[in-house]
Amino acid sequence: MTTTVTAPSTAGGRDGRFADAVRDDASLRRFLHGLPGVDHVGVERRAATLATRSIKKESKLQALDMAISMIDLTTLEGADTPGKVRSLCAQARRPDPDHPDVPSVAAVCVYPDLAGVAVEALKGSGVAVAAVATAFPSGRSSRAVKLADTALAIEAGASEIDMVIDRGAFLTGRYGAVYDEIVAVKEACGTAHLKVILETGELAGYDDVRRASWLALLAGADVIKTSTGKVSPAATLPVVQVMLQAVRDWHRATGEHRGVKAAGGIRTAKDSIRHLVAVNEVAGPAWLTPELFRFGASALLGDLLRQRRTQLEGHYADRDHIGGA
């Protein structure tokens, strides 16, 4: 079955370089399956080696601040309330009130119906509001519902949209359907940044991660994101490495910088620093900025702040000395 892929303004990269690749389902399949394979032994070995980098002293302090500034502080629970979101926003603005030099986080990430609360609470702070949309986390709904979900978040003032891909369509090889949907959501986003969640834990291996990454980049994703946080495994180092290679290769091909967001399962400062090492050495130092690399996390910030105090004060800080949200 060959479906015709709609060709929006961003089709096949913003300069149309990959227009042939996205012409129809068959072209997309040929292109994605023509990408270099990923050897799982090799990619896991490199990840293990990168994880042995010893980040100490000034480089650790720098990494902690970098990681804080890259966090999408997230609450995605059915039980979320405006109060919970406001308290998260307060922490996002000023993560450690005793240490005003701690940078604020990159964004607060919430469900669309709470985006308005976050926008209000973060006004003037420079912290962005991200909303998960498109029938998050499963993505199992009609295109119309997904677009309406996106519109709801945009109207509430969200400047970043985290969408999920249709994993069912991807796994059955209907790449054109996935592509079309990303393109449509991207258009609905307007000027808002689009992060496309691949939910790598539901894909079949690293080859799929690479193909899904490219599919999202072709369709205009500003950022490719590992996971919803609702599926395990989520952001593993080898998966993030493959995605970093995809944005690096995209940059080599087009000159454009696209970002990566590692979300789900990253709870400790140590873990986040390992991801930063991968960013630094796999994609390159140019990606060490909140524009191009994010952590999606709810519990990570607390450990980063504790480790930061430990570095400065020489002893471990009590959990209760840091304001948790």
Add this chain to the structure above:
Amino acid sequence: MMAWDYAPAPESAALANLKPTYRPFVDGEFVDGGGEPLKTLNPATEEVLAEVGTASQEDGDRAVAAARRAYEQVWGPMPGAERAKYLFRIARVVAERARELAVLETLDNGKPIRESRDVDVPTASAHLFHHAGWADKLGYAGLGPDPKPVGVVGAVIPWNFPLLMAAWKIGPALACGNTIVLKPAETTPLTALVLAEIAADAGLPPGVLNVLPGAGDVGAAVVGHDGLDKVAFTGSTDVGKEIQRRLAGTGRRLTLELGGKAANIVYDDAPLDQAVDGVVDGIFFNQGHVCCAGSRLLVQESVEEEFMELLRTRIETLRVGDPLDKNTDVGAINSRPQLDRIVDLAAAGDAEGAHRWTSSCPLPERGLFFPPTVFSGVEQTMRVAREEIFGPVLSVLTFRTPDEAIAKANNTPYGLSAGIWTEKGSKALWTAQRVRAGVVWTNTFNRFDPTAPFGGYRESGFGREGGRVGLEAYLQA
């Protein structure tokens, strides 16, 4: 963009328990060798680490006599299960003292602590454990129901993996019931002597293991000694040929593991990012001081440009410097003569018209260092394509068809190892069957395991080390 430099994370040199002097180990004790003492240097600083007593001809005679006596009276007749206990004990202590041995190895050799810690010492311990397990199962090695040891073994090992090579020789020799006289390299004798100390602490009977530090003259005396039954040598092809000449007609057994100029064949359907990592690992691991290093990259022309761009970007991330820094990827060149040789061969590459590219990473101001270097536009006739450089220098050739890749890969006097990178299994097998090399890795490189035999063809030597097959060299079948 934020510039993020990794602060130095040095391992403590004090962990090495460095002593001012080390002495030869003969007949169960450390003795004052009769030879002229040598000084062993830290190649990262060129400072003296320790003074090491060397063996004289008389020490060699005593060591061989002690090994003979131990072989005939104690170790040879001992049941395999008993021999295993000693070997297990030694293997366990090597694992327990891993950190100390890793730091000592890095100080003496110049290799990054990351490698001595994560590769050399664990693999050495694994080899000892593996062979300890064989000691009481030799009847199941496929070499007859009750194979006998060959007798007294003389072993000479190189400076690139001092502890690991010692373990590779000691493990099978002792497991099979032989006794051994070991000569470590002149520039890296320390870990072999600590291994002797570990063996002594483990209660290994006197004479079973003897370690004779010294230069080439001591090595020549060891391999030429007529009291030996077998010689095992790992080192350069030139010395190997000399040993072979010397032993011809003596009836003594010989195994040689010599140089190499391995091809790493990258097909256009390879997992490119992992192939880049594998090529980097193949040539820059241990500063390229690896006999099976993938020093010739054969890349298919259709992906050459993309591959070389990825490769150079990746090499730029390698950190060259203080070997004790846990973040160092490429450490110091082991000795001044070796550095000179690398410099000369690289100059030959320039002179012959190859294009030199060098990583822009900063080098330390003192110590023996050579930056990661890649020669492209290399032709088969050039010295950089034919001679073993034994340093962080990669030569890049291209090919159009698999047949051409095979022809180029085999166009070398050596045949120790090869690498194949393709996602297509049939192509990997087709290639592996045609490459003349003792070890062929597919979609990986420089992987060592005590169960996998290792050894070469042609000028890379003969005989295998490791695995069931490796026992053959130490047994009378």
